[in-house]
Amino acid sequence: MPGYSEFYFNVDHGYLEGLVRGFKGGILTSADYVNLAQCETLEDLKLHLQTTDYGNFLANETGPLTVSTIDEKLKTKLLTEFHYFRNHAFEPLATFLNFVTYSYMIDNVILLITGTLHQRPIAELVPKCHPLGSFEQMEAVSIASNPTELFNAILVDTPLAAFFQDCLSENDLDEMNIEIMRNKLYKSYLEAFYKFCEKQGGTTAEIMRPILEFEADRRAFIITINSFGTELSKDDREKLYPTCGKLYPEGLHLLANADDYEQVKCVAEYYAEYKAVFEGVGSGTGEKTLEDAFFEHEVKLNVLAFNNQFHFGVFYAYVKLKEQECRNIVWIAECISQRHRTKINNYIPIF
Amino acid sequence: MGSLFRSEEVCLAQLFLHSASAYSCISELGERGLLEFRDLNPNVSPFQRRFVGEVRRCEEMEKTFTFLQQELRAAGRVLGPCPESPRAPAAREALRVQEQSEQLAQELREVSRNRASLRDNLRDLRQYLHVLREGQRFTSLPAPLGSPPRPRALSEREPILDPSLHQHLERKINFVAGVIHPWRVTAFERLLWRACRGYLVASFVEMPEPMEDPVTVRQHPGGRAGTAGESITWVIFLISHWGEQIGQKIRKISDCFHCQVYPYPESEASRTDTITKLHGRIQELSVTLEETEKYLAEVLDKVVLALPTWRVQVQKMKAIYLVLNQCSFDVTKKCLIAEVWCPVQDLTQVQDALRQGSYQSGSSVECFVQRIPTSESPPTLIRTNKFTAGFQSIVDAYGVASYQEVNPGKAP
Numbered sequence: 001m002p003g004y005s006e007f008y009f010n011v012d013h014g015y016l017e018g019l020v021r022g023f024k025g026g027i028l029t030s031a032d033y034v035n036l037a038q039c040e041t042l043e044d045l046k047l048h049l050q051t052t053d054y055g056n057f058l059a060n061e062t063g064p065l066t067v068s069t070i071d072e073k074l075k076t077k078l079l080t081e082f083h084y085f086r087n088h089a090f091e092p093l094a095t096f097l098n099f100v101t102y103s104y105m106i107d108n109v110i111l112l113i114t115g116t117l118h119q120r121p122i123a124e125l126v127p128k129c130h131p132l133g134s135f136e137q138m139e140a141v142s143i144a145s146n147p148t149e150l151f152n153a154i155l156v157d158t159p160l161a162a163f164f165q166d167c168l169s170e171n172d173l174d175e176m177n178i179e180i181m182r183n184k185l186y187k188s189y190l191e192a193f194y195k196f197c198e199k200q201g202g203t204t205a206e207i208m209r210p211i212l213e214f215e216a217d218r219r220a221f222i223i224t225i226n227s228f229g230t231e232l233s234k235d236d237r238e239k240l241y242p243t244c245g246k247l248y249p250e251g252l253h254l255l256a257n258a259d260d261y262e263q264v265k266c267v268a269e270y271y272a273e274y275k276a277v278f279e280g281v282g283s284g285t286g287e288k289t290l291e292d293a294f295f296e297h298e299v300k301l302n303v304l305a306f307n308n309q310f311h312f313g314v315f316y317a318y319v320k321l322k323e324q325e326c327r328n329i330v331w332i333a334e335c336i337s338q339r340h341r342t343k344i345n346n347y348i349p350i351f
Numbered sequence: 352m353g354s355l356f357r358s359e360e361v362c363l364a365q366l367f368l369h370s371a372s373a374y375s376c377i378s379e380l381g382e383r384g385l386l387e388f389r390d391l392n393p394n395v396s397p398f399q400r401r402f403v404g405e406v407r408r409c410e411e412m413e414k415t416f417t418f419l420q421q422e423l424r425a426a427g428r429v430l431g432p433c434p435e436s437p438r439a440p441a442a443r444e445a446l447r448v449q450e451q452s453e454q455l456a457q458e459l460r461e462v463s464r465n466r467a468s469l470r471d472n473l474r475d476l477r478q479y480l481h482v483l484r485e486g487q488r489f490t491s492l493p494a495p496l497g498s499p500p501r502p503r504a505l506s507e508r509e510p511i512l513d514p515s516l517h518q519h520l521e522r523k524i525n526f527v528a529g530v531i532h533p534w535r536v537t538a539f540e541r542l543l544w545r546a547c548r549g550y551l552v553a554s555f556v557e558m559p560e561p562m563e564d565p566v567t568v569r570q571h572p573g574g575r576a577g578t579a580g581e582s583i584t585w586v587i588f589l590i591s592h593w594g595e596q597i598g599q600k601i602r603k604i605s606d607c608f609h610c611q612v613y614p615y616p617e618s619e620a621s622r623t624d625t626i627t628k629l630h631g632r633i634q635e636l637s638v639t640l641e642e643t644e645k646y647l648a649e650v651l652d653k654v655v656l657a658l659p660t661w662r663v664q665v666q667k668m669k670a671i672y673l674v675l676n677q678c679s680f681d682v683t684k685k686c687l688i689a690e691v692w693c694p695v696q697d698l699t700q701v702q703d704a705l706r707q708g709s710y711q712s713g714s715s716v717e718c719f720v721q722r723i724p725t726s727e728s729p730p731t732l733i734r735t736n737k738f739t740a741g742f743q744s745i746v747d748a749y750g751v752a753s754y755q756e757v758n759p760g761k762a763p
Contacts (some may be wrong), residue, residue, distance in 0.1 A: 122606065140542060140546075145601050
């Protein structure tokens with residue numbers, strides 16, 4: 001209800017909101033990125049990051065620096081911060097933060113199943129999982145051979161059980177079905193998250209609504225474009241679209257009937273923001289890809305979340321922005337280490 | 352005492368330092384603590400300055416010192432304060448310090464690694480011993496016929512299937528035995544039941560003595576000298592199952608929960624045999640471990656002696672190079688030019704220090720200081736001693752006085 005959040009929010013969540021805003025102040029600015037792009041070696045990059053909020057996070061690294069070490073340490077820092085938030089959170093913030101982790105859990109489960117399908121040993125796959133989404137029974141997914149078994153034996157005790165209702169089937173897990181399962185899980189998750197935010201009401205709903213709607217529509221676009229040339233039928237495709245976005249219901253219907261990229265672009269033209277997103281995309285190698293354009297739009301929405309107080313959206317926005325920052329730093333580090341500096345400025349600046 | 356204006360008179364001066372004797376001159380000036388240096392290279396980024404290589408070397412040495420100090424702290428030793436204030440080392444001495452510290456660090460790393468692996472082995476063997484001993488309770492032969500009827504409560508301890516009969520059955524019972532973290536027991540049991548229901552029987556019992564957690568020990572990389580992991584009362588489990596496929600599933604699930612699985616011999620005799628062998632090995636290992644710990648203590652003693660002096664020396668060296676980075680380098684004349692704020696009273700002392708520095712570095716050309724006029728306002732200098740420093744810092748907390756502003760306390 002309007003006017004509620006200002007009075008009672010700080011009692012339970014004031015400390016954490018203050019903390020997350022402090023962390024947000026430490027996110028790298030465009031000046032930092034310019035300096036990072038000027039570095040010649042990874043050692044210079046490390047020297048530069050020492051002057052930022054990251055401090056001496058690479059100080060105890062013995063041996064030569066590699067991009068994967070940097071990536072790992074960046075993720076560890078975000079993980080520590082997130083765990084601190086989660087451990088100190090009361091309800092309903094605790095449930096909100098749990099929802100943030102579910103998307104990573106889904107990705108981890110799918111990664112492990114795909115890996116098992118390709119006969120990879122479990123020890124090789126576990127380090128590739130995203131740490132925010134790890135749960136106790138994660139590694140046991142390799143013993144399941146079809147979705148029903150997967151659900152009944154392993155996932156039923158995890159929070160992902162609620163999203164599994166559509167996916168139960170006796171088909172064996174193969175490439176196509178794994179992707180379909182991933183998208184169905186994600187659709188249930190996104191709709192559940194959307195309902196949760198709506199139920200919270202107030203500023204949280206106001207801030208999270210555009211973010212989650214964009215996420216849903218982005219998935220719809222990506223699913224459509226990726227399904228061109230595969231055996232996925234149009235009806236099946238329509239069942240995979242999350243319904244909590246702006247495109248529901250007419251846009252989704254049009255997307256389901258689209259046959260190529262141009263038609264998808266036409267559908268986007270009906271919606272002002274998506275028209276702008278698709279406009280910026282070029283198809284040459286030097287120009288922005290659709291993925292980049294989507295990331296940019298997401299960054300814009302997440303930055304807006306910090307303009308309001310007393311809501312949970314700041315936590316979600318912080319996690320996403322930090323992820324984008326990791327991606328940026330790793331991109332710059334890769335360009336430096338491979339000495340291929342032409343595209344070094346293709347990062348997405350945040351502040 | 353009692354001047355109308357706050358702050359002493361401070362002037363801007365230029366130091367001309369010969370490049371060979373620059374280091375020792377700055378060292379001499381640093382010991383006396385007289386000057387404030389201005390940064391003459393503001394546009395140069397930190398990693399493009401002249402002496403950045405030396406600064407990085409100092410930082411690497413500091414990294415080694417931090418490692419040594421962590422090891423000391425982990426072993427429960429306290430580092431004493433530095434007895435006397437050593438001067439910054441010359442280049443040769445610095446090299447010696449670097450070599451010695453790296454050698455010590457290397458030795459310490461090796462010994463810690465050995466010790467850690469010995470401890471791991473010992474812990475492993477002791478766990479195995481416990482697993483076998485506790486497992487006996489579930490798989491021992493039943494009491495001979497004719498004994499008084501046992502009360503119901505003991506029925507859990509009876510073997511699931513009388514082992515003396517199992518040769519008659521077609522199916523062979525296999526065992527999976529191991530150790531699991533107590534917090535994961537319920538999830539483990541539940542997952543086992545869901546995945547292999549009906550085809551196995553699992554029993555859990557707590558270990559009689561608590562042991563270190565290998566994960567928390569491993570979390571300190573480099574094998575810290577004295578860390579023990581958290582002491583946890585582990586839970587021993589023994590799973591009896593029929594069939595090979597179930598066995599594989601059980602092993603995968605136990606891998607997932609990071610349990611230590613040990614081979615559980617089938618027959619009673621081989622179990623007792625393994626137990627005696629384990630006893631012997633544990634004895635040997637304990638002796639070796641003691642020797643290693645003694646050697647480790649010796650190495651740590653050496654570190655405690657040398658570390659405080661080294662730290663102060665390297666700190667001073669780094670400070671000198673950071674100051675040298677601020678000077679501008681005059682390539683043609685082979686000398687460094689530094690601009691400093693100097694109190695007028697101390698100009699002679701500064702000259703003295705420079706003379707000493709050039710003498711020490713053995714160069715024939717003397718460095719000198721020259722006062723230059725300036726229209727800028729110098730920084731404020733208020734001399735304090737141990738007593739007045741406290742009061743001055745309280746006054747400064749409200750705002751540091753600007754140079755030569757009128758002293759309100761002295762106004763008539």
